Amino acid sequence: MQDYSEKVQVIHNEKFGRHLVAQLDIEAGDTLVEERPLLVAPHWECGQMKCAKCLQESYVMCRSCKMFPLCMDCQGHDDFECQFFASGGPGGYICKDLLVKNYGVCALMKFLLLLEDPSTRKDCERLLETPINLDDYRDGDGMWQEHEELAVRPLMASGLLMSLTQAQSLTADDLHAYCIRIDSYSFEVTARDGDTLKGVFVCGSLPHHCVPNTVVALDEEFNLKLYAAVDLKSGEVIYNSYTNPLMGTSQRQHQLRLTRRLECSCSRCLDPTECGTNMSSVKCRECPDGYALCELSSGGDWRCSKCSAILPAADVHELLAELGGALVEAKGELQAFESLLAQYKTLLHPNHFLMLDIKQNIASILRATALMNCMDQPSKKLLARRVELCSELLPICRAVVPGISKLYAIALFEYLLSLIELVELQFSEGELNKKEYATHLKTGRLVAKEAMDLLRFEPENSSEGYLVERLAMELERIESDIAKYGR
Numbered sequence: 001m002q003d004y005s006e007k008v009q010v011i012h013n014e015k016f017g018r019h020l021v022a023q024l025d026i027e028a029g030d031t032l033v034e035e036r037p038l039l040v041a042p043h044w045e046c047g048q049m050k051c052a053k054c055l056q057e058s059y060v061m062c063r064s065c066k067m068f069p070l071c072m073d074c075q076g077h078d079d080f081e082c083q084f085f086a087s088g089g090p091g092g093y094i095c096k097d098l099l100v101k102n103y104g105v106c107a108l109m110k111f112l113l114l115l116e117d118p119s120t121r122k123d124c125e126r127l128l129e130t131p132i133n134l135d136d137y138r139d140g141d142g143m144w145q146e147h148e149e150l151a152v153r154p155l156m157a158s159g160l161l162m163s164l165t166q167a168q169s170l171t172a173d174d175l176h177a178y179c180i181r182i183d184s185y186s187f188e189v190t191a192r193d194g195d196t197l198k199g200v201f202v203c204g205s206l207p208h209h210c211v212p213n214t215v216v217a218l219d220e221e222f223n224l225k226l227y228a229a230v231d232l233k234s235g236e237v238i239y240n241s242y243t244n245p246l247m248g249t250s251q252r253q254h255q256l257r258l259t260r261r262l263e264c265s266c267s268r269c270l271d272p273t274e275c276g277t278n279m280s281s282v283k284c285r286e287c288p289d290g291y292a293l294c295e296l297s298s299g300g301d302w303r304c305s306k307c308s309a310i311l312p313a314a315d316v317h318e319l320l321a322e323l324g325g326a327l328v329e330a331k332g333e334l335q336a337f338e339s340l341l342a343q344y345k346t347l348l349h350p351n352h353f354l355m356l357d358i359k360q361n362i363a364s365i366l367r368a369t370a371l372m373n374c375m376d377q378p379s380k381k382l383l384a385r386r387v388e389l390c391s392e393l394l395p396i397c398r399a400v401v402p403g404i405s406k407l408y409a410i411a412l413f414e415y416l417l418s419l420i421e422l423v424e425l426q427f428s429e430g431e432l433n434k435k436e437y438a439t440h441l442k443t444g445r446l447v448a449k450e451a452m453d454l455l456r457f458e459p460e461n462s463s464e465g466y467l468v469e470r471l472a473m474e475l476e477r478i479e480s481d482i483a484k485y486g487r
């Protein structure tokens, strides 16, 4: 199933290849694409065999084809791929234990069978439309090597190509190009057992922008729904994002280069303030309260926005590399993270992406501590610290993903949980009176409603759908306490 809304139009051009633009004015929340995946497959490095139908762990093989794993709960898998091996299609060329021995070939093998199957060939060919330059990838970094060892080489050696009319003449380079396309058209999807896989989508994969104007929703059946995150004007290009918005420009660009050979020059990448967040700003060394921003026009040196002092790019890189190393060294220790935060406060902007990284680490350690339920006196201090950190993250999440944002909704949820836990404890110990408690609960009510509102276009049977259920439960509890104490 692939379904474009009549509100978008498919366009081809040199810059983006096949992409979508708004055909008329679009409202935030409007569905733009609905699509079933062309292919859901394990990551290349996955060694644990998955059922060919439901993608949960399976050690048993399909009785008909004896090629693909099939779990006890599933009756059968894709007819074409099963029949192909069951009817002896490969003419005895290939070993039945190809997948058992080389599970990494799974995604590529399934793709070749989809290309062979007349009913899915067209979709595969659309995936192959945009040309790619293999020499951009062939530089021996992790990705090429991974494709080579886990998929391309074992598949070439298996004899499968000879038995496929569409694939007989394919070279190792052709297979590499297929692997790259499988990666670049895929979104991470989650199987019912919680393992992540890649879902390949022909229509839902769009050009990248670090501030996307759409949201990708994926349900438990791996169906994709792409909807507008903000209002869109007729003619606007529709974008996805393939990076973590809480990373700074240098980190995001590094990741995009590595995974997609992409040099991003979107509006956020060109804005040294990163949407006004200062996520890449460092403290000026010449004046007391200035911050240095990257000067794109002057070869990447940094200039203080107050006193104009220059901070050489090399110094900034050294500082970041040093903190990056220290973060690894911190090894999940609360105290280690807190002292890094105190130490680097004098060198980086409080919103710097590495400071945010430390804060997120601390907040998640505190959350785990709270879950272990050791609610003695010092943990109240920790709860208050968690509220503080969660609230500091809110405006940043809001700024880097405007409009309907799952990131912001999740940040609101984390803030809500920490706030409610803290004020409940304070109230039970008599530190807050009824009126003060009710005032905090009313803040909580607003937060819960805002988060639910941001998730209202998500499918019910998705992790975000379950988050909405959790939020509704919290809201009910809050309402009942407000009714009790808020008069």
Ligand SMILES: [Zn+2]
Residues within 6 Å of the ligand: 051, 052, 053, 054, 055, 056, 070, 071, 072, 073, 074
């Ligand atoms: Zn199954």
Ligand SMILES: [Zn+2]
Residues within 6 Å of the ligand: 062, 063, 064, 065, 066, 067, 068, 077, 081, 082, 083
């Ligand atoms: Zn089968």
Ligand SMILES: [Zn+2]
Residues within 6 Å of the ligand: 209, 210, 211, 264, 265, 266, 267, 268, 269
């Ligand atoms: Zn960008």
Ligand SMILES: [Zn+2]
Residues within 6 Å of the ligand: 284, 285, 286, 287, 288, 290, 291, 304, 305, 306, 307, 308, 309
């Ligand atoms: Zn300065």
